[in-house]
Amino acid sequence: xxxxxxxxxxxxxxxxxxxxxxxxxxxxxxxxxxxxxxxxxxxxxxxxxxxxxxxxxxxxxxxxxxxxxxxxxxxxxxxxxxxxxxxxxxxxxxxxxxxxxxxxxxxxxxxxxxxxxxxxxxxxxxxxxxxxxxxxxxxxxxxxxxxxxxxxxxxxxxxxxxxxxxxxxxxxxxxxxxxxxxxxxxxxxxxxxxxxxxxxxxxxxxxxxxxxxxxxxxxxxxxxxxxxxxxxxxxxxxxxxxx
Amino acid sequence: xxxxxxxxxxxxxxxxxxxxxxxxxxxxxxxxxxxxxxxxxxxxxxxxxxxxxxxxxxxxxxxxxxxxxxxxxxxxxxxxxxxxxxxxxxxxxxxxxxxxxxxxxxxxxxxxxxxxxxxxxxxxxxxxxxxxxxxxxxxxxxxxxxxxxxxxxxxxxxxxxxxxxxxxxxxxxxxxxxxxxxxxxxxxxxxxxxxxxxxxxxxxxxxxxxxxxxxxxxx
Amino acid sequence: xxxxxxxxxxxxxxxxxxxxxxxxxxxxxxxxxxxxxxxxxxxxxxxxxxxxxxxxxxxxxxxxxxxxxxxxxxxxxxxxxxxxxxxxxxxxxxxxxxxxxxxxxxxxxxxxxxxxxxxxxxxxxxxxxxxxxxxxxxxxxxxxxxxxxxxxxxxxxxxxxxxxxxxxxxxxxxxxxxxxxxxxxxxxxxxxxxxxxxxxxxxxxxxxxxxxxxxxxxxxxxxxxxxxxxxx
Numbered sequence: 080x081x082x083x084x085x086x087x088x089x090x091x092x093x094x095x096x097x098x099x100x101x102x103x104x105x106x107x108x109x110x111x112x113x114x115x116x117x118x119x120x121x122x123x124x125x126x127x128x129x130x131x132x133x134x135x136x137x138x139x140x141x142x143x144x145x146x147x148x149x150x151x152x153x154x155x156x157x158x159x160x161x162x163x164x165x166x167x168x169x170x171x172x173x174x175x176x177x178x179x180x181x182x183x184x185x186x187x188x189x190x191x192x193x194x195x196x197x198x199x200x201x202x203x204x205x206x207x208x209x210x211x212x213x214x215x216x217x218x219x220x221x222x223x224x225x226x227x228x229x230x231x232x233x234x235x236x237x238x239x240x241x242x243x244x245x246x247x248x249x250x251x252x253x254x255x256x257x258x259x260x261x262x263x264x265x266x267x268x269x270x271x272x273x274x275x276x277x278x279x280x281x282x283x284x285x286x287x288x289x290x291x292x293x294x295x296x297x298x299x300x301x302x303x304x305x306x307x308x309x310x311x312x313x314x315x316x317x318x319x320x321x322x
Numbered sequence: 323x324x325x326x327x328x329x330x331x332x333x334x335x336x337x338x339x340x341x342x343x344x345x346x347x348x349x350x351x352x353x354x355x356x357x358x359x360x361x362x363x364x365x366x367x368x369x370x371x372x373x374x375x376x377x378x379x380x381x382x383x384x385x386x387x388x389x390x391x392x393x394x395x396x397x398x399x400x401x402x403x404x405x406x407x408x409x410x411x412x413x414x415x416x417x418x419x420x421x422x423x424x425x426x427x428x429x430x431x432x433x434x435x436x437x438x439x440x441x442x443x444x445x446x447x448x449x450x451x452x453x454x455x456x457x458x459x460x461x462x463x464x465x466x467x468x469x470x471x472x473x474x475x476x477x478x479x480x481x482x483x484x485x486x487x488x489x490x491x492x493x494x495x496x497x498x499x500x501x502x503x504x505x506x507x508x509x510x511x512x513x514x515x516x517x518x519x520x521x522x523x524x525x526x527x528x529x530x531x532x533x534x535x536x537x538x539x540x541x
Numbered sequence: 542x543x544x545x546x547x548x549x550x551x552x553x554x555x556x557x558x559x560x561x562x563x564x565x566x567x568x569x570x571x572x573x574x575x576x577x578x579x580x581x582x583x584x585x586x587x588x589x590x591x592x593x594x595x596x597x598x599x600x601x602x603x604x605x606x607x608x609x610x611x612x613x614x615x616x617x618x619x620x621x622x623x624x625x626x627x628x629x630x631x632x633x634x635x636x637x638x639x640x641x642x643x644x645x646x647x648x649x650x651x652x653x654x655x656x657x658x659x660x661x662x663x664x665x666x667x668x669x670x671x672x673x674x675x676x677x678x679x680x681x682x683x684x685x686x687x688x689x690x691x692x693x694x695x696x697x698x699x700x701x702x703x704x705x706x707x708x709x710x711x712x713x714x715x716x717x718x719x720x721x722x723x724x725x726x727x728x729x730x731x732x733x734x735x736x737x738x739x740x741x742x743x744x745x746x747x748x749x750x751x752x753x754x755x756x757x758x759x760x761x762x763x764x765x766x767x768x769x770x771x772x773x
Contacts, residue, residue, distance in 0.1 A: 094679045098766075133403055134541060157406035167401025169329070169392055171336045176329075183325035184405040208336070209396075224401075464692065471685045476675040484671065485689065488664040489696050492703035499707065515706070523699055530695055534688050537609050541681070 082109050082145055084232050084263040085130055089139035092125055099125045101287045102139060109231070112254070112264040114274030117284035123267040124163075126284065127234050130265070131161045144231070157185060160230035162238050166221035170210035174201055174220045177209060178227060185228035195223035199249065215246050222250060226257065233257060235266040239273050251277060323407075326415030327422075333392050334423065340388050344427035348381035349434060356438050370439040371501035375494055377431065378458065379487070382424055386465035387482045389420050390473040399539065409536035413466060417531065420469075421462040428454055441505060449513070453500040456520040460493045461486075463527040470538045496520045552749060556742040563739035566732040580644045585732055587637040589740035590630050591659060595697075597627025597744065598662060601669070602694030605687035614759055617683040620690060621673070622751035626744060628666040634659055654705035661700055665693040 085107040092100040099122045107113050117123045128134045129141060132152030141148055143155040168177045178192040196202050199219040204212055209220065218241070225233065233254075239247055254277050258264055268274050274281060283291040334340055355373040359366045393399040402412055432451075435441075465486055472481040496516045503513045567585045604620035638656055639649045650656070669689050676682030 131404060133400060153406040153408060156404055159404070161404055163397070163400070165397035165400065167398055167404070168396050169333060169398055170395050171333050171392065172329075176332055180325060180329045181401075181405070183328075184407065186406075467688070467692070471688060474676075474681070475672070475685070481668075481671070481675060484664075485668045488661045488668070488700075489692065491661055492696070492699045495703045495707045519699070519703060519706075526695060526699070527692070530692060534609070534691060537684050538688055540684075 083107070083142070084109050084111075084144060085265065086142040087126075087130065087139065088141075090126065090129060090136045090141060091138040092122075092129060092134065093137045099287055100129075100136075103284065103287070103289045105282060105289065105292070107232075107263050107265055109263055110258070110261045111280060112258050112278040113266070113280045113282060114278040115265060115267040115282050115284055116269060116271065116274060117267070118269065120286070121284045122287040123284055124236055127161070127236050127265070127267060131159055131234055132156055157228070158231040159234060160225040160228065160232070161234045161236070162221060162225040163236045164240065166209075166217050167224060168209045168217065168220055171208055173206050173208055174212075174223070175205045177220065178223060181224050182227055187228040191227055191229075195227055198226075198253070199223045214241065215243055218242060218246060219249070222253065226253065229262075231262060233262055233264045233266075235264070237268055238266065239268060239270055247273075323411050323415045326402075326407075326412060327419050330392070330416065330419035331422070334419075340385055340423055341426060343388070344381045344385045344423060345430055347384055348377045348427055348431045351377040351380050352431065352435060352438055366439060367441070367505075368502070370435070370441060371498045371505065373439070374431075374435050374501060375457070375497045377435075378424070378428065378454070378497075379461070379490070379494060381427065381431075382458070382461055382465065383483050383486055385423055385427070386420060386462070386469045386486070387472070387478065389416060389466060389469045394473065403539065409539060410532040412539075413470075413531055413535035414528070416470075417462050417466040417528070420466050421459055424458045424462060425455065428458065449504040450501050453497055453504070453513075453517065453520065456517060456524060457493045457497040460520060460524040460527060461490050463524060463531050464489050467527075467531040467535060467538060470535065492523055493520060496523075548749060549753075552742070552746045556739070556746040559735065559739045559742050563732075563736045566735055580641055583637050583641040585736045586740075587634060587641060588733065589737045590637065591634045591655070592737070593740050593744045594627050594630040594634055594659070594662065597623050597630060597748075598666070598690075598694060598697065600748075601627065601690045605690030605694075608683065608687045609691070612680075617680075617687070618752050618755040618759070619748075620687060621683075622748045622755060624666060624669050624686075624690070625751055626747045628663070628670060629747075630740075630744070631659060631663045631666055635663060652704070653708055654701055657704045658697065658701045662693075662697060665689070665697075669693070 083106050085105065087103060087105045089102045089104065090100055091098065091102050103122075103126060105113075105115075105126075115123055115126070125134065129136050130143070132143075132148055132155055143152075144158060146155075148155055168174070169180075172180070174196065175192060178195065179189060181187075182189055182192055193202075196205050199222055201216060201219055201223065204216055209217060212220070222238075225235075235254075238250060242250060251273070254264060254266075258277070264278065266274065266278060280294050281291070282289060282293075352373060355369075355376060359369055390399070393402060403409075432454075465482075468482060468485045468489075472478045472485065475481055496519050500513045500516045500520075563585075567582050600623040601620050604616045604623060608616035608620060635656075638659070642651060643649055669686050672686045672689055673682040676685055
């Protein structure tokens with residue numbers, strides 16, 4: 080059994096009286112690609128942020144790379160890449176400047192910057208401020224930023240939203256490559272097709288509770304479909320599961 | 323940490339908005355205050371240090387309130403928080419950057435100040451510069467902490483001065499005192515206790531800020 | 542939980558009783574001060590109020606640190622309650638001070654160290670309370686206020702020192718002696734002592750009431766939330 084990259088047990092999170100997560104369990108092992116499905120408001124983003132050490136859980140434990148998150152989590156963050164709706168790029172700086180900044184912050188060699196600019200095909204725009212780039216180009220730069228330091232764990236929050244066909248293909252390609260290298264991937268999405276294309280395991284999060292968790296194998300398809308349909312329609316018939 | 327400072331300097335270099343605001347507002351304050359005093363009266367010279375420091379504080383509050391604006395775009399604050407650095411380091415880097423901006427503005431405002439108030443240029447300028455540096459550092463130390471806090475509150479423009487001005491009173495008093503004494507050609511030794519006060523203030527609040535910053539930015 | 546029931550029935554009447562004694566002593570028992578006359582009686586209210594307001598801020602600082610460290614609502618409620626009570630006391634200090642000063646020193650306001658520091662403390666209290674209203678949802682307001690509580694508390698001694706130096710290096714405009722006119726008469730000492738006790742109890746009781754208020758409100762909120770999520 081490969082090492083657990085993520086081990087979350089009973090993770091709960093409350094904000095101002097609203098409980099976003101009710102005791103969620105999830106394990107992700109090295110080299111696994113897991114798709115986390117869920118309708119809007121299920122708590123996927125919150126869960127991801129907790130795993131990225133950006134938020135502290137109100138209850139439960141999170142172990143990353145086999146260790147509890149300690150000392151503000153700096154050590155864990157070095158090995159995690161997060162790709163979100165927001166690009167985390169400074170609009171006044173160029174992609175090169177942005178990537179160089181993040182490279183320095185993560186301790187990645189500056190040569191990686193050029194490498195990635197080539198990979199995402201952004202070389203032609205590398206010296207213009209990010210605010211002048213189109214959304215698609217900006218997202219490509221964000222992808223470069225997430226992969227810059229060769230993270231062992233990639234967390235992606237609805238990465239295919241708003242991508243055009245080319246960009247989506249590029250992303251899928253890069254994700255597959257990362258997966259092949261042994262990077263663990265956890266991706267939230269509500270696009271089942273994409274999720275199945277990239278990942279080998281799936282989980283469903285509904286209103287803060289984990290409703291389904293297992294490998295994407297043909298035999299399981301029916302149970303998965305049932306749970307998913309019920310979730311999307313707002314009626315959960317299954318009991319919450321432990322992962 | 324150097325990377326962080328470099329990033330802030332790069333951004334400022336591109337837009338120059340903060341520097342320009344600091345300069346102009348500081349200048350404006352000096353001009354307006356000049357109108358408060360008759361050009362020939364004795365009161366002018368006595369009030370000069372006060373005027374300088376008021377200009378520093380007013381312009382400084384504006385500059386500080388802008389200091390986390392770059393992080394508001396594209397959720398860059400989260401991007402920063404994702405980096406494998408201590409939160410305290412982020413604080414120190416921002417403080418240094420803010421200090422640098424404010425001092426840069428002072429380099430321009432200083433001569434104009436001397437100009438407007440018809441002061442004699444004597445050797446004590448070095449002391450005045452030192453007191454300015456110590457004062458601005460303390461101001462930046464407290465200001466950066468609260469700038470991070472107020473950037474996410476409503477009524478941001480009101481909250482920052484409301485918080486900052488009472489807290490930096492010691493810096494203000496000390497600064498005015500030192501500047502006044504030095505301009506009256508008193509020896510540096512006379513103002514040593516005040517400089518010590520400012521230094522103490524700076525050290526204390528840099529440490530407090532460094533320790534507490536993570537609470538200011540977490541959710 | 543059970544000890545709470547005992548606090549209020551004891552604390553409230555005790556406070557009331559001691560306060561009554563104090564008022565009696567201030568108005569009827571203690572003799573007129575030779576130098577300052579009738580107005581000096583304000584001193585017996587002013588000084589304990591001043592001590593209490595600084596004590597209150599001390600509590601705010603400690604509770605703020607506790608809140609940041611442990612994150613439980615207990616600390617935050619304590620800080621908030623203490624801040625509100627402290628603010629009220631501070632306002633009273635700033636009102637009684639000038640009322641006392643005017644007849645004695647001939648001016649409403651002096652920039653002496655203690656009064657000025659109290660003024661700045663008032664501003665910090667105001668900022669603290671405002672911080673909670675303008676912040677975003679959830680714990681944000683509490684956390685920001687806690688940061689202010691700690692920074693403010695560290696700053697207050699420095700502010701005091703700097704204003705003191707400011708006033709004494711220059712020749713003083715007025716002789717600053719707020720400590721009272723010698724308090725030679727033992728009756729004066731007794732009165733002051735009882736007033737201290739009275740205002741201390743008042744402080745405790747007000748913070749207690751306010752804190753209970755907050756605690757109950759939190760409890761109701763939690764119950765409401767639980768009921769809502771049961772239906773989900």
